[in-house]
Amino acid sequence: MALEGLHHVTAITGDAPRNVDFYARLLGLRLVKKTVNFDQPDVYHLYFGDERGTPGSILTFFEFPGAAKGRAGDGMVHTVQWRVARDRRDVVQSLECHGVSSIVA
Numbered sequence: 501m502a503l504e505g506l507h508h509v510t511a512i513t514g515d516a517p518r519n520v521d522f523y524a525r526l527l528g529l530r531l532v533k534k535t536v537n538f539d540q541p542d543v544y545h546l547y548f549g550d551e552r553g554t555p556g557s558i559l560t561f562f563e564f565p566g567a568a569k570g571r572a573g574d575g576m577v578h579t580v581q582w583r584v585a586r587d588r589r590d591v592v593q594s595l596e597c598h599g600v601s602s603i604v605a
Contacts, residue, residue, distance in 0.1 A: 508547075508558035509577050514567035516544050523548045523559070526598055527582070537562055 513519040523529045529548040537543040543562050550557040559580065572578035584591050584602075592602050 505556055507555045508549075508560055509580070510560045510562065511577070512567050512570065513546075513561040513563050514565055516546060516561070516563040519546060519561055519563070526595070526600075529559070532558065 520531060524531045530551055530553070531546065532549045532553040533545075533547040535545045535547075537545050543564060546561045546563070547553075548559045548561075570578075595602060
């Protein structure tokens with residue numbers, strides 16, 4: 501089987517409102533869908549992506565209130581990075597004002 505790319509990446513959040521505030525308000529991603537975990541219906545499942553919800557742009561989160569911070573391990577996604585156009589220094593400054601670190605290359 502040939503892999504063509506990722507459809508989405510899923511992570512866990514301990515605080516859904518804070519998660520939505522960060523990804524939708526601060527980063528400007530679209531909250532594509534808010535549903536529940538079908539295996540555990542009391543757990544929210546949040547979907548963020550580009551303006552069209554394009555496969556490959558999707559980052560999802562299950563909310564487990566009070567979940568402990570995870571640790572990076574073998575084979576795990578532990579860093580998510582977005583590319584910002586060089587002429588958008590305002591975006592980088594806004595993120596840095598909110599404590600989001602950046603690497604300018």
